[in-house]
Amino acid sequence: MQTLAIDGSVLEGGGQILRNSISLSALLGKPINISKVRNGRKPPGLKNQHRTGIELAAEIASARLTGATNGSSSVFFSPTRIAAGDYTADPVTAGAATLLLQISLPILLFASSTTPSTLTLKGGTNATMAPQIDYIQHVFLPFATRHFGLKVDVDVRRRGYFPRGGGEVHVTVFPGVDGAKLTAASVLERGAVTRIGGIAHVAGLPAHLGKAMADSAIARLAAAGFAPDAPVPVSVEIASTREKNENTIGAGSGIVLWAELAGGGMIGGSAVGSKQKDAVTVGEEAANELIKGLEAGGCVDEWLEDQIIIFMALAEGTSEVRCGKDGLTLHTKTAIWVAEQLTGASFDITVQDSGHTIIKCHGIGYTAPSEEVK
Known part of the structure; x- marks a missing residue:
């Protein structure tokens, strides 16, 4: 089969071209050569997490892979057969586990098997340049399950924060059987905000910082008119958790919020803690992001x-x-x-x-x- 050339510098010129191209190549059986990999980033080329994701996809799809070295600007990927199974990927950095999921999930959804596959994904679970794992759990997966028919379970065994990483996420992917197809999504009517949920998490830090994030997010949302006692009442429930010391490597914090819409849509907002920001500011940032998404009026x-x-x-x-x-x-x-x-x-x-x-x-x-x- 003829190799398809993909220009990795097109539009955003980052890792997304790599992940989506590799996933679709594996599914469609089309060999691809991706040039100018991450040309829009400094430095360009593969980093640990990108290389790890490609290697994971190659294992799942029994693909011939060349160019998968750190700093490489060209990757060749030629798949053969997608196999269900138990897979592990570890970038050995704080590279985002959620981006490893992005490249592997579409492939495993169509594994020829009546039994589920499992992914053990290590690295960062809550980072600034990728979706937090809580966003995947509470925004992406509920939406994709409802509208496309995905069947995926995510279990966060250990959180990992920048710069040490060390998180671990277990994912169970239930493939469609007997030629099952994804259902088309029709999400055109937004409807009212039916509920706002959230989770503020800390690890290796005092528990009161999680509560401060949650409380400041609740206060900011209330000021914007999203509260149980507002003229248009909205249930707001933001949990605060502190991970057990044995369930994390290093220290970190973050918050993810989500708004459920009557028309079936989902809007998220999030922020990650740092030494430069107090907990109140982090909570407000997440709330502001959620409010911005709601005010944009989409589903x-x-x-x-x-x-x-x-x-x-x-x-x-x-x-x-x-x-x-x-x-x-x-x-x-x-x-x-x-x-x-x-x-x-x-x-x-x-x-x-x-x-x-x-x-x-x-x-x-x-x-x-x-x-x-x-």
């Missing part, structure tokens, strides 16, 4: 927006999702570009009179091949 936030593109492309039928008034992010545009290059799915982007952007995708109705890709 998904800007991070969920780009993460669902690959599933829209693979699903059967036409998916439609209403996004906010700020226009599509560069990450979303990049994800659409990659999906169109590899899958043949077509996307239509329209802006309503209200200013909201609608993403419509005519998916390919992907099913796993019954025989090994040649």
Whole structure:
């Protein structure tokens, strides 16, 4: 089969092109050569977490892989057969475990097996340049389960923070069987905010810092009109947890918030603690991010927006999702570009009179091949 050339410098020019291209290559059996890897980053080329993710995908898809070394700007990936199983990936840094999940999850959803696969993903669970694991648990997966039919369980065994990492996440992926396809998502009506949930977490630090994050987020949300006693009442429940000392390496903190919408949408907001910010500020930052997402008026936030593109492309039928008034992010545009290059799915982007952007995708109705890709 002819190798497809992918320009890694297109649009956002980061790791997302790498992850989405590799996932789709594995599923579709298309050999790819990605050049100018992470050309838009300083320094460019592969870092530990990117290399680890590619190696994980290669193991799952029994792929021939070259160029997977730190600093490499060109990667060749040629898959053969996707195998269900038990896999482990460890970047040996604080590299994000959630980004390892992004590259491997779409592949394992279509493993030819009646039994689930498991992923043991190590590294950072709560970082600034990637979704926190709590966002995956409480925003991405609930949305993807409801609208695309995913069946995935996530168990955080140990949290890992920058710079030491050391976190561990166990993921169980239940594949579709007998040619099952992802369902198309139709999320066009936002509806009211039905509930706001959240979790403020600390490890290796005093428990009162978690409570301070949660309390400041609640106060900020109330000032914006999201509270049980507001004119339009909204339930707000933000838990505060402190990890046991044996369940973390190093110290760190963070908070993830999520708003559930009556129309089936999800909006998230998050912040990660640091020595430069007090706990009150961290809680307010997460609340401000959630409020911004809600005020944009979409059914998904800007991070969920780009993460669902690959599933829209693979699903059967036409998916439609209403996004906010700020226009599509560069990450979303990049994800659409990659999906169109590899899958043949077509996307239509329209802006309503209200200013909201609608993403419509005519998916390919992907099913796993019954025989090994040649």
